[in-house]
Amino acid sequence: MLKVEDLKKKFIRINKKKQKEEFYADNGISFMANNGEIIGILGPNGAGKTTLLRMIAGILEPTSGKISIDGLNYQENEIDIKKEIAFLSGNTKIYNSLSTYELLNMCCDFYGVDKSIRESKIKSISKILKMEEFLHSRIGNLSTGQTQKVNIARCMIHDPKYYILDEATSGLDIISSQLILDFIKEEKKKGKTILYSTHYMEEAENICDNVVMINKGIVIKTGTPQDIKKETKTTNLRDAFFVLIGGSYDEK
Amino acid sequence: MKGLIKKDILMAKSNLKVLMIIFIVFGLMSFSGNDNSNFAFIPSFLSIVIMMSTFSYDEFNKSNQFISTLPNGRKNYVLAKYISTLIVLLVSIFMTAILLIIFSLATNTMNFFEIINIIFGCIIGIIFVLCFFYPFIFKFGIEKSRIILFILAFGITGLGGILMKSNFSVTIPKALIDFFNNYYFAIFTVITLGLLFISYKISEAIYLKKEL
Numbered sequence: 530m531l532k533v534e535d536l537k538k539k540f541i542r543i544n545k546k547k548q549k550e551e552f553y554a555d556n557g558i559s560f561m562a563n564n565g566e567i568i569g570i571l572g573p574n575g576a577g578k579t580t581l582l583r584m585i586a587g588i589l590e591p592t593s594g595k596i597s598i599d600g601l602n603y604q605e606n607e608i609d610i611k612k613e614i615a616f617l618s619g620n621t622k623i624y625n626s627l628s629t630y631e632l633l634n635m636c637c638d639f640y641g642v643d644k645s646i647r648e649s650k651i652k653s654i655s656k657i658l659k660m661e662e663f664l665h666s667r668i669g670n671l672s673t674g675q676t677q678k679v680n681i682a683r684c685m686i687h688d689p690k691y692y693i694l695d696e697a698t699s700g701l702d703i704i705s706s707q708l709i710l711d712f713i714k715e716e717k718k719k720g721k722t723i724l725y726s727t728h729y730m731e732e733a734e735n736i737c738d739n740v741v742m743i744n745k746g747i748v749i750k751t752g753t754p755q756d757i758k759k760e761t762k763t764t765n766l767r768d769a770f771f772v773l774i775g776g777s778y779d780e781k
Numbered sequence: 782m783k784g785l786i787k788k789d790i791l792m793a794k795s796n797l798k799v800l801m802i803i804f805i806v807f808g809l810m811s812f813s814g815n816d817n818s819n820f821a822f823i824p825s826f827l828s829i830v831i832m833m834s835t836f837s838y839d840e841f842n843k844s845n846q847f848i849s850t851l852p853n854g855r856k857n858y859v860l861a862k863y864i865s866t867l868i869v870l871l872v873s874i875f876m877t878a879i880l881l882i883i884f885s886l887a888t889n890t891m892n893f894f895e896i897i898n899i900i901f902g903c904i905i906g907i908i909f910v911l912c913f914f915y916p917f918i919f920k921f922g923i924e925k926s927r928i929i930l931f932i933l934a935f936g937i938t939g940l941g942g943i944l945m946k947s948n949f950s951v952t953i954p955k956a957l958i959d960f961f962n963n964y965y966f967a968i969f970t971v972i973t974l975g976l977l978f979i980s981y982k983i984s985e986a987i988y989l990k991k992e993l
Contacts (some may be wrong), residue, residue, distance in 0.1 A: 542879055588849040588993055608852040616850040627791060635791070638784025639851050
């Protein structure tokens with residue numbers, strides 16, 4: 530189980546008067562994800578989704594608040610937590626000069642995957658993702674869809690319990706994004722927990738068990754897509770979001 | 782960490798070909814009969830420049846974020862950078878040494894002690910560069926650090942030129958010079974290892990705190 534309690538992250542930015550000012554990208558976020566759930570982290574650009582997921586993935590240190598994964602926390606059990614998570618963001622590029630096989634083998638080294646099972650693991654993942662034909666090709670020569678498959682394979686190599694996917698379908702064509710969505714569904718079947726941030730509300734509506742709606746660094750609603758639609762008397766999450774923020778979106 | 786070292790070596794692989802060409806040119810120069818010991822530092826210097834380029838690959842691939850999600854990723858990343866650089870540097874030094882030995886045998890112009898001195902000078906000099914620049918790279922990124930590298934290189938050269946023109950001189954006590962002449966291997970080895978440790982610790986502290 531993954532639990533986030535009152536999580537805050539403060540940054541310093543330069544304002545219009547060219548003065549430094551503090552602001553909270555996330556300001557007291559709390560939610561919970563049970564094992565085998567797909568949790569959608571929804572909100573517009575700049576809502577604080579990426580910062581939140583980066584804190585959960587251990588990339589950023591929270592200013593305050595708690596992250597607990599299977600009862601463990603980053604202060605005391607960072608290595609144990611990181612063995613159980615995989616992070617994939619929409620802007621993750623991979624090493625173009627390496628072959629898919631070299632990259633996956635390297636990731637096995639990163640996570641200490643036993644040498645005796647490496648070959649079979651790489652083979653089985655490439656079979657699942659249909660990557661056999663380009664397993665030994667340079668990543669730089671692959672298409673966007675193939676590159677995305679490599680990205681997914683990289684996440685799967687250490688068989689994590691938690692996937693943290695930050696705008697993983699952003700900017701992808703329909704086939705490549707479907708690949709990610711299929712992957713999410715398959716991993717859910719295996720009992721994996723998936724945190725999935727997106728600003729495509731329709732996409733989240735289709736695959737998420739629960740959603741956490743964020744705006745300007747605070748949670749505006751949590752619940753199942755059905756409950757949120759029912760409560761807001763809307764037919765889709767997009768409309769529900771606008772109802773929850775009071776009708777219009779102010780970017781300030 | 783083994784994986785991160787392997788990553789850096791793999792990343793540098795394409796550039797290592799350039800280093801091989803330098804070795805061939807250097808080797809050919811050795812057989813031309815001219816004393817080219819002054820150029821012996823070039824392969825070692827290039828090896829560190831090539832390893833610095835692995836930072837560019839990491840920045841370009843935005844892999845720092847990915848590395849931060851690995852178990853003990855940040856600490857291992859810093860250590861792996863130092864180790865992979867030292868590995869490539871030592872291989873480069875080893876090949877330079879072989880070429881210098883061949884050169885000395887072919888031309889009979891250098892003795893074993895001179896070769897050892899040149900190699901030692903290369904190792905110390907390049908490790909000094911590494912110790913100085915790696916914390917900058919971890920702090921400011923490779924692009925800004927390159928600018929700092931150029932400014933400092935020109936600055937130091939310019940300052941040296943000014944001092945030479947102004948007939949600047951420092952009187953060093955003879956006892957100190959004698960002590961230095963007798964123990965310079967040990968003195969430089971201790972200073973270099975100390976600097977390497979300090980540089981690594983500074984880089985580690987910077988990188989652990991860095992917001993990616």
